[in-house]
Amino acid sequence: MSTSNRSRLGKRATGFDAIIGQQRQIRMLAAALQKKEVPHAMLFTGEAGIGKKTTAIHFAMACNCGHPMPMAGGFVFSGSVNPCGECRPCRKIASGNHPDVYHIQPPGATIKIEQIRTLCSALSLRPHEALLRIVLLSDAHLMNAEAGNALLKVLEEPPEKTVFILTAPEAADILPTIVSRCRHLRFNPIPEDQLEAYLVEKRGMPPENAMIIASMANGSIGRALSICDDDWILLHRRRVIEQMEIIFRKPAGRDLHFAEMLAQDRKKLRFSLEIMKSWLRDLAVSRYFPEKVCNRDIRSRLAALSRTVDMDGLIEKTDAVWQAERAITANANARLAIEAMMMRLSE
Numbered sequence: 001m002s003t004s005n006r007s008r009l010g011k012r013a014t015g016f017d018a019i020i021g022q023q024r025q026i027r028m029l030a031a032a033l034q035k036k037e038v039p040h041a042m043l044f045t046g047e048a049g050i051g052k053k054t055t056a057i058h059f060a061m062a063c064n065c066g067h068p069m070p071m072a073g074g075f076v077f078s079g080s081v082n083p084c085g086e087c088r089p090c091r092k093i094a095s096g097n098h099p100d101v102y103h104i105q106p107p108g109a110t111i112k113i114e115q116i117r118t119l120c121s122a123l124s125l126r127p128h129e130a131l132l133r134i135v136l137l138s139d140a141h142l143m144n145a146e147a148g149n150a151l152l153k154v155l156e157e158p159p160e161k162t163v164f165i166l167t168a169p170e171a172a173d174i175l176p177t178i179v180s181r182c183r184h185l186r187f188n189p190i191p192e193d194q195l196e197a198y199l200v201e202k203r204g205m206p207p208e209n210a211m212i213i214a215s216m217a218n219g220s221i222g223r224a225l226s227i228c229d230d231d232w233i234l235l236h237r238r239r240v241i242e243q244m245e246i247i248f249r250k251p252a253g254r255d256l257h258f259a260e261m262l263a264q265d266r267k268k269l270r271f272s273l274e275i276m277k278s279w280l281r282d283l284a285v286s287r288y289f290p291e292k293v294c295n296r297d298i299r300s301r302l303a304a305l306s307r308t309v310d311m312d313g314l315i316e317k318t319d320a321v322w323q324a325e326r327a328i329t330a331n332a333n334a335r336l337a338i339e340a341m342m343m344r345l346s347e
């Protein structure tokens with residue numbers, strides 16, 4: 001290892017070390033690389049925004065890196081399989097300009113057979129410069145049947161020095177014949193404390209905002225970042241929580257425009273319902289398990305209110321929010337669903 005590599009390693013997390021919350025998966029990938037037993041096809045499953053694509057790109061870098069480094073913290077083996085992120089192949093892969101790293105994704109609602117055919121003709125030639133050619137197929141569950149069958153043919157007779165990485169929410173969403181040819185790696189939602197630390201340390205977010213956003217992101221870094229981009233969400237969260245507190249203290253005192261404001265925008269409504277569910281849940285656990293509260297910035301307000309709340313009523317109100325969410329997911333009229341929910345919340 002060169003001196004510059006050593007100092008880089010000391011300075012900041014690079015390569016696999018920069019990926020948060022997926023240590024088990026990375027350990028498996030690094031071990032496969034170290035033993036030179038990389039499966040020719042892998043399926044990464046898990047929710048959107050938890051690092052499947054980022055891990056696939058770092059793996060492509062690791063397979064082709066000119067100056068791989070040892071793994072840092074927590075990894076027991078000492079093989080140099082961690083991509084440096086700075087050599088020519090690493091930079092080309094990171095910027096999406098490597099001729100032997102293919103990224104197939106749905107241009108619209110589906111991945112089409114033409115995309116797979118074009119890929120196959122490219123794969124029939126030798127790699128340009130890669131040690132291992134990588135095909136990243138994002139949202140593989142969106143392949144139509146023809147595309148899926150065409151892909152299956154390639155997987156049955158895989159081209160040399162080529163690794164396929166498919167991503168999807170669930171293995172059940174993909175043709176079983178394709179799944180059976182892949183090594184399956186399930187990705188976990190990122191633990192809240194790791195997400196929070198990431199937002200503070202890597203994104204420079206004030207700790208109080210990071211705590212709130214991490215609690216709302218359901219373990220998805222993509223979701224956390226989309227919330228961060230929008231100051232609206234923090235202001236909105238404050239307003240929703242204040243309204244909920246009023247409804248619980250004095251139902252008649254609620255803002256009559258609140259339901260209208262909630263129903264205005266479907267995307268924002270989804271967040272509003274998440275805020276309510278998380279607040280109601282916290283209210284329920286606050287009395288007996290205060291350490292389990294997610295909305296930690298308002299812990300004392302929750303504790304005070306929880307002492308006055310009747311548990312049966314709380315269950316009924318929580319059900320009202322879940323029912324509104326189900327109705328809206330099923331494309332019901334949002335305004336009506338919200339009004340029905342507000343009636344039950346104010347009872």
Ligand SMILES: [Zn+2]
Nearest residue numbers: 065084087090
């Ligand atoms: Zn490199």
